[in-house]
Amino acid sequence: MDRKDLANLIFPDVKDYTYYEEKYTKRDLPEGAQVLRYAPSPTGFVHIGGLYQSLIAKKIAKQTGGIFYVRIEDTDQKREIENGASQILQALKDYDVFPDETINIDGSDNGNYGPYMQSKRKDIYQSYAKKLLEEGNAYPCFCSPEELDKIRGDQEKAKERTGYYGKWTKCRNMPIDMAIEKIKNGDSYIVRFKSPGNPDKKIKHKDVIKGSIEFPENDQDIVIIKSDGLPTYHFAHAIDDHLMGTTIVTRGDEWVASIPLHLQLFYVLGFRAPKYAHNAPLMKIDGDSKRKLSKRKDPEAAVSYYKEEGIPKQSVKEYLMNIANSNFEIWRKQNPEKSMNKFEFDIKKMGVSGALFDMVKMLDVSKNVISKYTAEEVYNQSYEWAKEYDKELLEMLENKEYSLKVLGIERGNNKPRKDIAKWSDVKDIIYYMYPEKFNKNEQFEYQKVNEKSEIEKIVKLYFEKYYNESDDKQTWFDKMKDLAEELGYAREVKEYKANPENYKGHVGDISTVIRITITGRCNTPDLYEIMQVLGKDELMKRI
Numbered sequence: 001m002d003r004k005d006l007a008n009l010i011f012p013d014v015k016d017y018t019y020y021e022e023k024y025t026k027r028d029l030p031e032g033a034q035v036l037r038y039a040p041s042p043t044g045f046v047h048i049g050g051l052y053q054s055l056i057a058k059k060i061a062k063q064t065g066g067i068f069y070v071r072i073e074d075t076d077q078k079r080e081i082e083n084g085a086s087q088i089l090q091a092l093k094d095y096d097v098f099p100d101e102t103i104n105i106d107g108s109d110n111g112n113y114g115p116y117m118q119s120k121r122k123d124i125y126q127s128y129a130k131k132l133l134e135e136g137n138a139y140p141c142f143c144s145p146e147e148l149d150k151i152r153g154d155q156e157k158a159k160e161r162t163g164y165y166g167k168w169t170k171c172r173n174m175p176i177d178m179a180i181e182k183i184k185n186g187d188s189y190i191v192r193f194k195s196p197g198n199p200d201k202k203i204k205h206k207d208v209i210k211g212s213i214e215f216p217e218n219d220q221d222i223v224i225i226k227s228d229g230l231p232t233y234h235f236a237h238a239i240d241d242h243l244m245g246t247t248i249v250t251r252g253d254e255w256v257a258s259i260p261l262h263l264q265l266f267y268v269l270g271f272r273a274p275k276y277a278h279n280a281p282l283m284k285i286d287g288d289s290k291r292k293l294s295k296r297k298d299p300e301a302a303v304s305y306y307k308e309e310g311i312p313k314q315s316v317k318e319y320l321m322n323i324a325n326s327n328f329e330i331w332r333k334q335n336p337e338k339s340m341n342k343f344e345f346d347i348k349k350m351g352v353s354g355a356l357f358d359m360v361k362m363l364d365v366s367k368n369v370i371s372k373y374t375a376e377e378v379y380n381q382s383y384e385w386a387k388e389y390d391k392e393l394l395e396m397l398e399n400k401e402y403s404l405k406v407l408g409i410e411r412g413n414n415k416p417r418k419d420i421a422k423w424s425d426v427k428d429i430i431y432y433m434y435p436e437k438f439n440k441n442e443q444f445e446y447q448k449v450n451e452k453s454e455i456e457k458i459v460k461l462y463f464e465k466y467y468n469e470s471d472d473k474q475t476w477f478d479k480m481k482d483l484a485e486e487l488g489y490a491r492e493v494k495e496y497k498a499n500p501e502n503y504k505g506h507v508g509d510i511s512t513v514i515r516i517t518i519t520g521r522c523n524t525p526d527l528y529e530i531m532q533v534l535g536k537d538e539l540m541k542r543i
């Protein structure tokens with residue numbers, strides 16, 4: 001009995017690995033094209049970090065004329081949830097970062113390198129495990145959980161590294177006949193990798209983001225095939241990234257410690273290793289310290305949060321790009337009108353330590369993004385959001401013609417309004433513009449000029465003598481100054497500042513009184529435009 005017999009006994013029906021080597025031919029791509037993937041486990045929560053990774057991977061693929069694919073890593077069936085994969089893919093679709101190849105939302109494959117779901121690749125992994133068994137680079141291990149616990153306990157007592165390595169590998173040198181007999185006997189087992197490593201030796205790894213790192217060689221005989229016949233992540237990713245032609249593995253830096261093992265697996269399997277780019281996790285300031293954005297503690301960790309809040313997808317993507325490459329912000333300033341796709345992303349510029357994810361900054365970016373939208377775009381997106389999340393706003397927006405006028409105030413010019421960061425802001429921002437809503441939540445807190453008689457005087461005189469609905473903006477403004485002058489206020493702020501004792505105030509104080517009277521607020525977009533949209537009849541009612 002030899003290794004071949006053992007391999008045949010364990011995997012009697014699998015194809016020879018050469019079948020897969022021939023089936024998945026090298027990708028025919030232009031020189032320099034990169035193949036990247038996002039490889040989530042479908043645990044039922046679409047993390048913003050996943051969108052971040054996909055955005056980066058897709059960007060590099062597009063920039064180099066390569067491929068971005070998504071592989072669902074569902075070999076840990078205990079952690080998996082129903083529809084986990086389709087939720088991830090739907091989110092990528094919504095954000096327009098859908099991969100070139102993956103499983104379709106209905107579960108079928110789209111691409112020539114599939115299946116793109118690991119649980120459907122069992123035979124492939126087993127073929128390669130069989131190859132390793134035949135070569136003596138893998139072996140069956142019969143240690144029970146109790147035995148493994150005992151080994152761990154002994155290691156802890158002896159203050160040695162834990163794991164299955166070196167002198168602790170009980171089954172590594174088991175005679176083949178004995179192993180065959182045990183299997184025939186029905187003893188349960190798993191398959192382990194026989195690591196050729198020596199931890200006294202070092203390996204050098206050049207990470208695309210982190211630069212050169214040195215590690216001791218791996219000597220752990222890790223499990224490659226579990227008792228359910230499915231592979232472990234380590235083994236599966238090596239085979240998949242090889243057969244699917246990945247050129248750069250972009251993944252979270254929690255995996256960087258696995259590099260010695262992964263490079264060793266590639267080597268022993270006879271594969272050329274891809275490049276690795278380990279990116280830092282998204283971090284958040286919590287009190288005085290930084291911590292990882294947490295699925296449990298931070299609502300903004302879920303991609304669904306942005307939809308609920310009504311933060312446009314473009315804002316989320318722009319902000320993520322901002323985090324990924326700090327030069328994006330400057331590029332955006334210099335190219336305010338260009339599509340984000342035109343930005344040259346440089347993976348080497350990604351930060352080595354945790355990237356700060358800051359909602360305040362995200363909303364700031366979003367204000368800029370929305371400020372460039374037309375009234376029609378703002379209308380359509382708020383309407384879509386309101387349909388799902390805000391009945392009252394939806395009712396307000398039903399009057400489309402009027403709403404477009406309201407949303408068009410201070411928009412489309414070269415200094416557009418920047419007060420909307422998310423669709424859930426819209427209702428409050430435009431509330432007073434709707435006659436049936438006005439007065440309902442306005443506070444009417446007058447500012448500097450707050451004496452009732454003075455307010456009345458200003459409003460009365462303005463509407464009796466100066467206001468004319470058909471005035472253009474300049475005339476309107478000049479009249480505001482005339483009114484100021486007539487009532488003892490300075491025409492210009494400058495004049496007032498030079499000699500405050502000569503005036504009751506300045507033209508700004510006068511327009512603030514008018515503004516508060518007709519809107520209930522002291523901060524609004526352009527008052528002239530507001531008055532135009534409200535129209536004379538409504539203004540008369542309000543005063």
Ligand code: GLU
Pocket residue numbers: 038039040041073233237249250251252255
């Ligand atoms: N399935 C692994 C995870 O979700 C992927 C790691 C990788 O990208 O290789 O963390």
